[in-house]
Every structure is written in C-alpha cells, then in structure tokens.
Amino acid sequence: xxxxxxxxxxxxxxxxxxxxxxxxxxxxxxxxxxxxxxxxxxxxxxxxxxxxxxxxxxxxxxxxxxxxxxxxxxxxxxxxxxxxxxxxxxxxxxxxxxxxxxxxxxxxxxxxxxxxxxxxxxxxxxxxxxxxxxxxxxxxxxxxxxx
Numbered sequence: 252x253x254x255x256x257x258x259x260x261x262x263x264x265x266x267x268x269x270x271x272x273x274x275x276x277x278x279x280x281x282x283x284x285x286x287x288x289x290x291x292x293x294x295x296x297x298x299x300x301x302x303x304x305x306x307x308x309x310x311x312x313x314x315x316x317x318x319x320x321x322x323x324x325x326x327x328x329x330x331x332x333x334x335x336x337x338x339x340x341x342x343x344x345x346x347x348x349x350x351x352x353x354x355x356x357x358x359x360x361x362x363x364x365x366x367x368x369x370x371x372x373x374x375x376x377x378x379x380x381x382x383x384x385x386x387x388x389x390x391x392x393x394x395x396x397x398x
Contacts, residue, residue, distance in 0.1 A: 252339060252361060252398055254328040257348060260358040261365060262323050265351075269316035276313050319351040326350050331397055334376040336368055341395040342376065342385075349373060 328350075331338035338349045346363040353365030366373050375387040381396050 252346075253359065254330075254337075254339060254398060257339065257358045257363065258323060258326070258328045258350075260356060261348065261350065261353060262320060264353065264356055265316055265319045265323065269313065269320060272312040272316055276310055319353075322351050333378050333380045334373070334394065334397055335378070339363070339398045340376060341397075342372075343392055344395070347372065 327337045329337065334340050334349060336349050340347050340349060346361055347366045348363050349366055349368060351365050352367045352370065355362055355364045357363070368377075372387055375385045376394060379385055379394050379397075381394050383394050385392055385394065
C-alpha cells in the first residue's frame, strides 16, 4: 500500500472538512451581525447575542480540523514493523492508520480508518507486530499486518 498516498488522501479529506466547518462558522457568524443602520429591537439584540455565543461552538471544529492537518504533516509515514504512529495496522481484515481519528475512507480501493494514539484500540495494539496477539473489549485477536 502506498502510505504517502494514504497520507495525502487523509490530508485532502481533513482540508475538505476544515473548509466546510469554516464556511459553516462564517455563515453562522454573519447571521449574528446586526444592521446598525436601522433601529435594533430588543429581541433582535438578544438573538444576535445568543448567535454570537453559539458561534463559539462552530469555531471548535475549525480548530480541530486545523490541528489534525498540522499533525498529519508532522507524522512519519515511512515503513513500520510495529504498531506506532504512522503505521497502517491490519486487524481482523480492517486497516487502521495510526495518526488522527477519521471516519472510514477509501484510498486506492482499500477502506481505512484513522485512529489516534489516544484511542483505546491503539492502547491495545501499541508496540505490537504482525502475528502478535492482543485483547480489546474482551476480545482476543491477532494483528494481521503492520506497514
């Protein structure tokens, strides 16, 4: 599997999520602005203040995606022989990219999912190699491959 292509796909997906989150944030913030050229009603003022407070909730995903993009740029996706950051680990027929948490995605015909080093699954497989046994959620399994 071309790990640099996987990294590029993850970066493109995170950039897309960042752009969508940023656009939603900017749309919401613009709706919170009052037209200062007209008299402002009390309910308009209250709604604008409430919208301003809520805009902070829209701001968080923007920062989360920006952090993931920065993290992906830093990770070494070179060859690995144990489960560590930058590895692709195959477990029970599924491929996990040890990097940042993502939804499932497809790269070059293979379905993958990003897993953070803080994820419980990573805690169960950390430092293990292909053929090693692990336990996760009370289930025993064997690591099929590590790249």
